[in-house]
Amino acid sequence: EVQLVESGGGLVQPGGSLRLSCAASGFIFNKFWMSWVRQAPGKGLEWVANIEQDGSEKYYVDSVKGRFTISRDNAKNSLYLQVNGLRAEDTAVYYCARGVSPDNWGQGTLVTVSA
Amino acid sequence: QSALTQPPSASGSPGQSVTISCTGTSSDVGGYNYVSWYQQHPGKAPKVLIYEVSKRPSGVPDRFSGSKSGNTASLTVSGLQADDEADYFCSSYGGSKNVVFGGGTKLTVL
Numbered sequence: 075e076v077q078l079v080e081s082g083g084g085l086v087q088p089g090g091s092l093r094l095s096c097a098a099s100g101f102i103f104n105k106f107w108m109s110w111v112r113q114a115p116g117k118g119l120e121w122v123a124n125i126e127q128d129g130s131e132k133y134y135v136d137s138v139k140g141r142f143t144i145s146r147d148n149a150k151n152s153l154y155l156q157v158n159g160l161r162a163e164d165t166a167v168y169y170c171a172r173g174v175s176p177d178n179w180g181q182g183t184l185v186t187v188s189a
Numbered sequence: 190q191s192a193l194t195q196p197p198s199a200s201g202s203p204g205q206s207v208t209i210s211c212t213g214t215s216s217d218v219g220g221y222n223y224v225s226w227y228q229q230h231p232g233k234a235p236k237v238l239i240y241e242v243s244k245r246p247s248g249v250p251d252r253f254s255g256s257k258s259g260n261t262a263s264l265t266v267s268g269l270q271a272d273d274e275a276d277y278f279c280s281s282y283g284g285s286k287n288v289v290f291g292g293g294t295k296l297t298v299l
Contacts, residue, residue: 109288118192119227119235119278121288133286169234174286175225177246179234 076100076178078170083183090160094183096153096170104128104148107174110155112166113182120166123155124174138164160187193218193279193291200297201269209294211262211279217289219260223282226255226264229293230275238277239264266296274298 082094094110109124123134123144132144141159146152153170167182194212201207211218211226218224224242227235237246239255242262252267262281266273279291 107286111290118293119280119290121280121290124286124288131286135287175223175240175280175282175288176235177225177237177240179236181234 076172078172078178078180080168080170080180080183083168083185085186085188086160087189088161088187090187091156091158092160092185094155094157094168094170094185096180098151098153098170098172101172103146103151106172108144108146108153109171109174109176110144110153111169111171111176111179112164112185113169114163114166117166122168125153157185160185162187191289193281193289195277195279195291195294197292198295198297200299201266202299203269203271205269206265206267207269207296208263208265209277209279209296211264211281211291213260213262213281213289215260217281217283218257218262220284221282222257224255224257224262225280226253226262227278227280228273228275229278235278269298271298 077099079097110122125144143156145154169182170180172178226239229235238253242257243255254265277294283289
């Protein structure tokens with residue numbers, strides 16, 4: 075069974091940073107693209123970033139370019155999202171998901187940006 | 190990277206069918222056969238119902254079906270059940286490994 079478990083969210087002040095993590099199991103992690111998708115409270119889904127199997131290719135939505143960095147450690151079956159320069163509009167549940175068009179999702183980790 | 194357009198709400202009575210549309214452009218929905226549909230119950234993670242326009246993952250009932258015509262994709266839910274009441278989101282590959290989502294449709298089972 076595919077399992078994706080996110081962690082690292084929390085309350086942070088504007089301009090602050092967090093490192094989100096996603097522990098993957100139940101599939102061959104290094105065979106899949108991985109993505110981060112976020113959902114602001116009461117809003118729709120927004121693709122944030124994705125990363126190729128070996129980490130050499132990374133893509134981001136325009137609104138986070140230069141502030142967020144996606145990475146992975148295939149030896150640890152883990153996906154990461156370093157989020158810097160946080161803004162109020164980054165407040166959302168951040169989901170780790172498998173694939174470019176995600177077919178499996180974690181339960182999400184909440185990031186709240188507030189003074 | 191504009192969001193795909195979905196109706197904000199849809200409704201139907203138990204046993205009826207309802208169709209939800211998802212309109213994009215030739216750069217996303219119309220340009221690729223990589224449209225997915227997701228169901229999300231309150232407080233839960235999205236669950237994929239349809240991928241690659243019309244394919245169903247194992248375990249998804251055949252009451253859920255997908256199609257596409259031009260720049261518009263559609264999800265049809267047949268034989269509505271109470272548990273189908275949820276939010277539904279479409280997504281499409283948009284080129285250069287970008288993915289775009291729809292704004293979501295809240296389905297109410299009357």
